[in-house]
Structure formats: C-alpha cells, structure tokens
Amino acid sequence: MGAFIYFRKNKKKAVLISLVIALAAFCIYFITTLVGSVYATAFDAGVVPFSKFSVAVYKGKAEDGGISQIENLADIDKYYQVGVSSMQISTVMGTTSSYVILTDQTGELKEILDRCGITSDVEVNDLRENDLILHQDLLTNKKKKIGDKLEELRITGVYKGDVKEAFGLVSEEDFFTIGGPQSYLIFPKEGRMTDLNQELSDFDQGEWTIQSYDSALSNLDKDFSTINLILTIVVIMVSICIAIALAALVYTMYSHRYEEFAILNAMGYRKGQISKMIFVEIIMISTIATATGYALSLIALTLVNHFVYSGMGQTMQIFSIRNSLYTLILPLLVTVCALVSILQKLNGTDLISIIERR
Template sequence: MNPLSIFNYYTRNKRKALPVLGILTLAVFGISLTLVLTATIFDGVRGFVSPYYQFVVIEPNYNKKYTQLDAGLRADVRQSAHLALVAPVETAYLYGTILGIPTNFPIFGVSDELMPRLLQATETELLAGRLPTVRDDEVAIHESLMKTRGLRIGDHIGSDVNNEDPLDGKFQIVGELGGKTILNLVSLERLSKGRTPPQILLLPKDGEMSALVADLDALETERAVIQTPTYWNRFVERTLNQYDTLVGAINAVIIIVLSLGVGLLNMIYFRQRTGEFGILSGIGFSRSFLMRRVTLEALLLTIVAWILGMLLSVVVYQLLDTLVFGPQGTHLSIFNLRLLTGTLPVPVFVWIFSTLTIMWQLWRLDPVAVIDRRD
C-alpha cells in the first residue's frame, strides 16, 4: 500500500476509527428512524383522504351555522359538463390507527345501487364477502383498517361495541375491500335512519376528475364546504408541515451536537498525529497536500458511515415491516426520497466541521518545533 495513502491511518488505527464510525452509523440510523416514521404517518394521512381524489363530497358549512345546501349551489354544481351523477351521501367515521396514533377514517353511506359504481371509480375490489345492503346494519371495510383493528368478516363494530368508535350503533362487517383507495361503505338508509342527508356526492365522468375539480374550485361560497382534492391538499400540507417542522428541528439539533462531538474527537486524534504531520511537512510536503489528505480521510470515514447507517436502516425497517407492521395493516415507508435527503446532512456537516477543525490546526502547525520535540 502507498505509505501516503489515506487508508493507512484507519487501517493501522482501527480502535480510533471504529468509535467515530459507530457513532456516525448510529446517528444516521437514528435520524432515519424519525424520517421513516413521519413518512409512514404521511402515507396514512394521504390514505385517509384518498377517496376524495376520486369523487367530491359537498356538505353545509357547519362552522358558519349552515345545516343545508341551498338550491342555488346545487344548480351551479349540476351545470358542469364533466359531472356523471349527483347522489345523496352521509359521511361517518370509523376508529383506526396509524402507527398507534388514533385516526378516524371516513365511511360513506350511499345507496345500494351506487356502491358498485364507487368501487369502479376508485378502482377498489371486493376481496371477500359482499357489499352491505339496506336490509340490515352492515358495512364493508377496507382491508388495511381490518388488519389494523384485527377485524374479520362477521365481526361487529360501532359505538355499541367499542366506545372509541365514532360510528353510532352496531354494524356487522359483511365485506372486505381492497385497493389503493381506502374506501369504507355502508347503506345510506341504515346510516341516516331514513333522514334526508345534507351532503351530496359528485362522481365525475371517466377521466374528467381534474376538469370537474376546476369547475368546482371556481365556485365561491361560504355556505358549503366543497371537498375537492384542492381542499384536502391544503389540509394535508398543513398537517405535514407541522410534523416536518418538529422533526427538522430535532434532527438539526442532533446533527449540530454530533458534528461538534465528532469534530472534537477528531481534534484529539489529530494531536496524537502531530508528529506524523510535522515530519511530512518538514521533509517538503506542503500544507495544501496535508490538508487535502485530511479532507479525504474525513470524507472517506463519513461516506462509509453513511452507507453503513443506510444499510442498517433498510435491513431493520424491512424486518419490522415484514414481521410487525405489515400483518397489522401498516407498511413502513422505507424507500423514499425523504430518507436520502434527511440523512445526507449527517455526513456533510460532520465532514465539514471535522475538516475545518483539523485544517485550522494544520495551518498553525510548526514542523520545526514538532521535530525538535521528537529529538
């Protein structure tokens, strides 16, 4: 091996390299944990609103004390050329969890005739059982929610069974639904108890959802809440920004403390190598050469640590996803851009701080004094 190779120091001083390598690897793993968990929560939030990207629900603006949709708005909505049908709907909610965080998922009360059309529009399949009917208090639940709650066809849900469930009454699960859209269905008559619901559901013509949304977004009214994808995107963005701000602040503190700690540790190691650098400088090697050498050494260590941290993260999270979370209906969001962009600051800032501290000492190095001390 080249005696001036950047690999020499770490090859000959494994006890000094391994602690730094281990600290950086675990730091990458720790930060990746926050990123994977928040990404999984974000996926859960998107799953919560996924039905509203396939159809639109309009309800009175209860916050403004409106309890019914006015006839003028109903007429304006029907003027869209991209509208396939308008139907009454009532929205209730089911208890669920995302990584243990309580979350209420919508369940839509629609007519028996509309259910097959909603399945087609949302590309949802009936995996088992059948669709609910008006004959009894029945529901069809998405498979992810059934796994999360440990439910099976034939089980009962509702506030009469579980106090945490916001769905009033007692309903039997008769169908299991599957697909990217988390769709839950119940008979409108059974949910509304025969009352005329104040909400309406708008189903677009095939491939014309975007055009329908554009027409609806142009309607301005304070009397109703038009739940288009634009409306839900604002909700999702607010939610994600809150999580991102919190996680970003925590990770920033971790990275700063880590950079200071590793930088000081490298400074101690450098002082133990003063003789090496003093002799190299004394026999003619320039400070720029020594600085380049130190820079490459630090870069090598941080890159290796980042790669090991990422590999450790992927292996651990994949095992957790397969053995723990997957069977419960939740899949960890492992392979995503957030994981890369969120962990990259660890090696970058540690490398910069470590390099600057050592370069500062190299700049002040007096090779003559070093050689005199060795004599």
C-alpha cells in the first residue's frame, strides 16, 4: 500500500487541490511582502539615521535657545545647531519621508558627515550655498540627477550607506529663516546612545521635541499597527475560508474511496495503516503545493524588486520569517480540517460491511 496511488490515477483532482493551495500561498506571501516593504522603506529613512544621532528642537522661551540644557547632558559628545526639514519619498503603496539636515557652516557639515560615516563623491570644502548632498537611493526615488534642483537646493553630490538622508549647506540668512539655532543634532559619547536618549526623554515635553531611535521606531510601529492588524485578520480569515472549502473538497473526494479502503482492510490493512496513508497523502500534497506557491512568489518578488523597486531607490526584503509563517497558516488549516473530518468518518465506518454489500 502506498500513498499517491489514487492521485496518480486521478491527476486532475490532485492538480486542482494543489493549484488552489499554491495560488493561495503565492498571494499571501506576495501581498504581505509588499506591505512589509513599505515599512522597511520608512524604517530605513525615518529610524536608521537615529542610530547615529538624536535631534532636539527647542520650543521654549529661554534666551539661549535651550543650549545650556544641551551642554549639561552627561552623555553628549558633540552637538550642532542645524535646520531640520523633510523630503517626501514615493513607495509602491504610498509615501513616506526622509530628513534633510541643513547648516550654514562648511566645517560643521564635514564633521557631521564624518560622524555619520558618510563619504560623498564630492569634497565638502567645494560646496557652496544651497548645495545638497543626498543618498543615492533618494536621488533615484526623486528621479533627479547631479545638477538638478530639489526645491531651492542644487544637488551636488551623492553617497551610499545606511543613513538615508540629505545634507545641505545654506546661507546664514536662510539658516535663521528655517529656525536652525533652535534645532540640535546631538551625537553621543562612544556606546552611550541609550543613556543619552534617556537623558533627552527627561526634557520638558512642553519646551522640547525629541527625535531619537526609540521614539522614531515607536511612532513608526504605531503608524503601522493598524495596517498590520488588518493584514493579520485578512490573512487568517482568507486562510480559514479557503481551508474549509478545500477540506470539504478533499472530504468529498475521499468519500468516494471507501470501497478502496474496504478492499485494503480486507487484504489485512488495519484502519490505523489506512489512516496513515491518508495522512501522508494530504500532508504531501499540502506541502508540495505550498512550497511551489512560495517559490513562485519569491521569483515574482525578485522580478518586482529588480524592475520596480530598484527604479524607486528601494530594496525589498524578499525573505521574511513573519511572512513565511503567514503562508504556513493555509496548509496547516487545510491539513487539520481535512484530516479531522476524513479520519473521523473512517473510524466510524464499518469497512467489512462495504465488502459484504458488493
């Protein structure tokens, strides 16, 4: 007795079940990965930069613009008075934003880039007023080239790396117009980022707006919490509906095989052995179909990443453990629903009486 003998003789039925499972697995992984790619893009642009520094914006009325509080931080290594703006980034499913750091001091700009580990293709000392250096992915996303203008700033250089931002040099007049003296780019002492952020979190929220790695990550997770919840509910509900429909189809197919089971029983095979055969058949079909759909989704996502995402300056996280777990929900539900109903009926059926009625 071997599994798949029936399906080798009834290939259309095996193909039908496999096709539905494979298609569902493909759609689940493909869609969840696309949604996850938006989060990844927003994370790279809005959270990763704060692994290097924190930003504090003073809104109070102190004459020194809050400098004394900044200088009294125990874990600070260096701070710079900067202007902080933002630039919109297009994604496959909407938009997000990246930061633009502006200063009126060439020396300070060079120090900031060095501290961020950024090496540009242009010498900072060669920059003039209203020149802008930005990440290569941002340049691609904005569909610009060197020499083009981004609002009032001229793109002069690009760089590659983890920190996906833009850094600009502006005139002293423009610097004061954008409120530069009230905004601070703060670098921690070596290995003291967590301690520095804790100190900043103790600042009066009525006087300060603090952007740190933890706060940026918390805000991003909060923005995506509803989307992730809806996505999880949709995946589970769709998986349940498809699983029930497939389980009913499989149950009907196996209901027409009881003469086969009765003959096997008459040949000396116990119900436990027949149940094992059924278990292996359903497990193998679900596994092979899911693996096929999963593999096809990886191929499709690779193509989308190459032809769509690269042209938008984004990189898709093609493999994801969470999305893979989402994909496994369907075959598990199909297997459980089908096996429970089929084996329950098999155990309650008198196979000997089927032979006697023939």
